[in-house]
Amino acid sequence: MFPTTVAGSLPKPSWLAEPDKLWPQWRLSGADLEAGKLDATLLAIKMQEDAGIDIVSDGEQSRQHFVHGFLEFVEGIDFGNKVEMGIRGDRYKAMVPTVTGELGLKGRVHQTEARHARAHTKRKFKITLPGPMTIADTVADRCYGDKIKMAMAFAGLLNQEARALEADGVDVVQFDEPAFNVFMDEVPEWGIPALHRAIEGLKCTTAVHICYGYGIKANIDWKNSLGSEWRQYELIFPALAKSKIQQVSIEAIHSRVPLKLMRLLEGKDVLVGVIDVASDNIETPDEIMSVIKDVMEHVPKERIVCCTNCGMAPMHRDVAAAKLDALGKGAALARQQFS
Ligand code: ZN
Numbered sequence: 001m002f003p004t005t006v007a008g009s010l011p012k013p014s015w016l017a018e019p020d021k022l023w024p025q026w027r028l029s030g031a032d033l034e035a036g037k038l039d040a041t042l043l044a045i046k047m048q049e050d051a052g053i054d055i056v057s058d059g060e061q062s063r064q065h066f067v068h069g070f071l072e073f074v075e076g077i078d079f080g081n082k083v084e085m086g087i088r089g090d091r092y093k094a095m096v097p098t099v100t101g102e103l104g105l106k107g108r109v110h111q112t113e114a115r116h117a118r119a120h121t122k123r124k125f126k127i128t129l130p131g132p133m134t135i136a137d138t139v140a141d142r143c144y145g146d147k148i149k150m151a152m153a154f155a156g157l158l159n160q161e162a163r164a165l166e167a168d169g170v171d172v173v174q175f176d177e178p179a180f181n182v183f184m185d186e187v188p189e190w191g192i193p194a195l196h197r198a199i200e201g202l203k204c205t206t207a208v209h210i211c212y213g214y215g216i217k218a219n220i221d222w223k224n225s226l227g228s229e230w231r232q233y234e235l236i237f238p239a240l241a242k243s244k245i246q247q248v249s250i251e252a253i254h255s256r257v258p259l260k261l262m263r264l265l266e267g268k269d270v271l272v273g274v275i276d277v278a279s280d281n282i283e284t285p286d287e288i289m290s291v292i293k294d295v296m297e298h299v300p301k302e303r304i305v306c307c308t309n310c311g312m313a314p315m316h317r318d319v320a321a322a323k324l325d326a327l328g329k330g331a332a333l334a335r336q337q338f339s
Contacts, residue, residue, distance in 0.1 A: 001339045002306050002331045003054040006109055007209055007249055008128040009043045009066065010059030010309035011320050022314045023065055038116045041264065042265040045121050046323055052328030055124040055172060055305075060313065062113045066176055067130045067138045068097075068114065073109040074157060076101035076143065089182040092218045094194045098140045103153045109161045111168060118169040127170050130157055131177035131208065132194035133186070148190045155197035165203045173199070174207035176311075181210055181232045188239035197198060207247035207271065208240070212255070213312045220278070223256075232258045237264035247271055251309035253283065253291050262298045270299050272328060273309030275323050276327065280315070282322045289337060290329025301338060305329040 016036045017024035027034045044059025065067025072078055084096040113128055129196075130138075136151035144150035158241050162173045175195060199206045212230065213219035240248055241264060249271035252259060258303070262270055270294050274288045288306070295304060308329060312320045 001301060002304055003336050004306045004327055004331045005053060005055035005126060005172075006048065006057050006059075006312070006324070007211075007273070007277075007310050008057055008060055008126075008269075008325075009313035010047065010176065011312060011315050011317040012059075012061055013040050013043060013317065016040045017059070017064075018150070020253075020314060020316060031284070034112075038113060041113050041117055042120055045117055045123075049121065049123060051321070051324035052121070052332065053324060055126050056117075056121055057128065058110075058113045058117045058251045060128065062110070066128065066311065067135055070109055070130050070135070070158075070161075071097060071139070072075065073106050074154075075104040075106050077103070077139065085140055087137055088179060091182070091222050094138070096138055096140050099143045099150060101143055103150075103157060103161055105157050108164060114165055114168045114170055125169070125315060126169040126172035126174055126207075127165050128173045128174045128176055128209070129162065129198075131175035131179070131191075132158060132198055133183065133191040134177050134179040137179045137182070148194075151190065151194045152197055155194040155234060158198040159200050162198060162202055165201055170204060171207040172207055172247070173202060174209055174247075175245075176209045178211055178213060179245070180208070180236055181212065183256075184232055184235040185235070187236040191236075192239055192243045192245075199244060204288070205247060206245050207249055207269075208235075208245050209249035209271070209310075211249075211251050211273075211311065212257075226256070228256060229258055231258065233257055233261050234264065237261060241265050241267055247305065249273070249307055252295060253309060254279070255309065259294055260298050261294065265299070269303050269305055270295070271305045271307040272299070274306050275308040275327050277312050277315060278308045278309055279321045283326045283330065285326060285329040285333045288326060289334045292330070292334040293338070296338065306334070
């Protein structure tokens with residue numbers, strides 16, 4: 001009961017990339033960089049194993065950013081031709097690459113780190129991929145002329161990589177869809193159909209992570225404008241409940257999302273965020289247990305997975321380690337109390 005996992009990313013060691021940044025520069029290059037990414041992957045796994053995390057990730061140590069880490073392997077994208085675009089409903093401006101031709105994969109995206117991680121851990125292993133709606137919102141289209149058509153093309157590529165990851169021994173493939181709480185009306189219309197395209201034929205566990213974003217300023221300002229209750233999820237959870245995705249990852253601790261909205265996810269495993277990634281305060285096991293207790297009023301306990309609110313990439317590494325440790329201890333305490 002109450003298995004533990006992480007939303008995905010973990011901080012990178014400072015010898016690999018600039019610390020405490022969402023978009024860090026690599027500090028190695030060439031063959032050293034490739035070897036460094038794999039070494040860092042093992043450290044990320046060890047950090048999680050030591051903390052008692054049951055379903056470990058590669059900590060996204062091999063990618064600079066969760067969307068661009070995938071796009072680098074996609075044909076038909078011109079990184080030399082970046083344009084400024086408002087993304088996530090114009091919440092931030094970003095320099096995004098341009099889609100200039102038909103999309104295709106240049107080769108495998110996460111094979112090296114997935115196989116390396118698989119060979120070195122006996123725990124269940126999860127890899128995250130950006131979701132098709134979020135990718136479509138992070139590129140400028142100069143080819144397809146139709147956002148949905150382009151998103152479906154990305155979904156096909158994601159499916160190709162996800163199937164290969166499954167063959168590499170990955171237990172959980174998770175799609176990160178922060179765009180799901182920006183374009184709520186479009187989620188049932190094409191966001192979920194695109195996810196279905198991305199998971200077609202998979203036998204491994206499938207998950208989607210949605211959230212209100214990292215603890216960066218643009219997000220904090222936006223969250224402060226949302227009022228005392230965040231009910232955006234109310235619009236998309238019923239469609240997610242009907243979807244073929246098995247797990248939904250969302251934030252809970254220090255979030256203004258009413259926990260009772262989780263009732264709308266009936267039939268899904270819920271990856272409940274019990275670790276705040278926007279604060280350096282380390283949660284106590286008691287605090288974590290009490291979030292789980294509150295969630296148990298709305299989600300059957302056998303469907304609760306204890307997780308972080310979001311990725312930990314921009315955090316201090318020692319803070320992330322202490323938080324993972326708290327996550328393991330909090331879940332253990334909840335098991336003791338509630339099983
Ligand atoms: Zn997130």
